[in-house]
Amino acid sequence: MTQSSTPQPTKVQIRRWRKYMADEVAEGAIYRELAVKRTGQEHQILRGLAEAEERHENYWRAKLGEHARPVRPSLRRTMLRFMARHFGSVFVLALAQRAEGNSPYATDQDAAPQMAADEQVHEEVVRALATAGRTRLSGNFRAAVFGANDGLVSNLALVMGIGATGVASSFVLFSGIAGLLAGALSMAAGEFVSVRSQRELLSASRPTQVTLSAAQNLDLDANELVLIYKARGMNDEDAEHRAAERMGLFTCDCNPSFSLHPEVRSAELEREHEELGSAPGAAMSSFMFFASGAVIPILPYIFGLSGLPAVIVAVVLVGIALLLTGGIVGLLSGASPVKRGMRQLAIGLGAAAVTYCLGLLFGTSVA
Known part of the structure; x- marks a missing residue:
């Protein structure tokens, strides 16, 4: 009788399994790097995730057998490992959450069913770990992101609307600077009043003894x-x-x-206070980020450009900035950074296009 032997993997399978193995090695290293920067329970959880990724690595290594040669992991996981080593921020956890959620094991028959289930669990574990970081960022970071986007969109719309009327470039630059200062001060004042009022309302709701x-x-x-x-x-x-x-x-x-225990309610209120952030911090973030966004549309005019070239450069610069801010929001929320970036770009350029058309119409009517 002839003994049945395990079928040899095809070249396509070998390439795919090697990629899986390399990604598992990289993911384990990411969680170990993050664990070094954490203490207590978070450290233990991240170490547990690293051990799970090591089990997955060994699974593919066993299937590959003599073909188990090291290969370069995907670019995303290479970047994640670099960020985990040097930053260890909530951005890494947000990216890791997306990586776990996009695991191909659910549709790959070569992967064990337990591994697909593991990846689903890992996504939820990383989501929970990232929630704490998102909570810490949700106050001042919310004001910063909204401030930057408001500055980009509002000042680009202002500059394009005025520029389309055919006025001198110096007037467009002056209008852009005025819009920057007015918008930044308005944003800062509004954010300060909003956050302070919310914190006062929460404090007034705290039970006493x-x-x-x-x-x-x-x-x-x-x-x-x-x-x-x-x-x-x-x-x-x-x-x-x-x-x-x-x-x-x-x-x-x-x-x-x-x-209703006052200490329990007080703890809930403290968490809500943390999510809101401080009023001065939110105001400063709004001012600085609105100004940093609003200065971008007037950069071409600051450096001496005028007319259509200035408009084109301003649109390109603002478009890049909108893609970046939208992508960052997408990363933090666990959504696709590309889709969020394109959405921000469409909204911003759409608003600017409306004011530009109005400026053209107004300039024509005046002429």
Whole structure:
């Protein structure tokens, strides 16, 4: 009898498996690099992900056998490893989340079903790790991104609209500088008032410990502690039960959900405060990033260009900036950076095109 042997992989399979193996090596290295920059539970989670990627690497290495020669990983994973080593920021986790979500194992019959399931779990783990970083960035970063995009779009629209009327380049430059300062100051003031007002509203909602300090002096026959607990969402029975405990009439051996614990609510409010960011920080971010965006459309005029060449250069520069800011937002949100970048570009250039057409119409009517 002849013994059955394992079929030899084809050249196409060998190339694909080598790529998978190289990517798994790179992903394991990415998580180990990130783990070095973390402590506690996050460190353990990242190390666990690295060990899982090592198991996947060994799976492909075993299938390749004598063909298991090292190859270069994909460009995306090479860049991720570089960023993890030198930055270790939330951008790396956002990119890693996308990489895990785009795993080809679900449709590749050569991959074990467990590996496809692993990649799905990894995506959710990385998503959870990235959430903390996104939360820290969501306050001031939100103001920065919106400020930069507003500066880019509004000043480009202003410059193109005025430039299309045929006025002198010096007037276009002056208008652009005025638009930059007016918009940046307006954005900063509005963001400061908005964030400060939200923080004050959250602070005003924080429960106090008045139920402890005032309980001993309250009238037993007109126990207004009950009103506090009713206002916090309890029904009549639960409110009276908790008020009696607070006044020392008996020790409550009841469901702890009878009361809305101030310490729990305070922790929730602190997280909301963190997400909002500080009012001065948000205002400064809005001012700086609006100004940095608004200066780009007037750069051609600053360097002496005029007429149609200045307009073309301004559109190109702003288009590149819109693609970058849209791509960054896409990365942080776990969406496609290309799609988000193209969306930003379409919105920005669309608004500028409208004002340019109006400027042409106004210039023609004046002439």
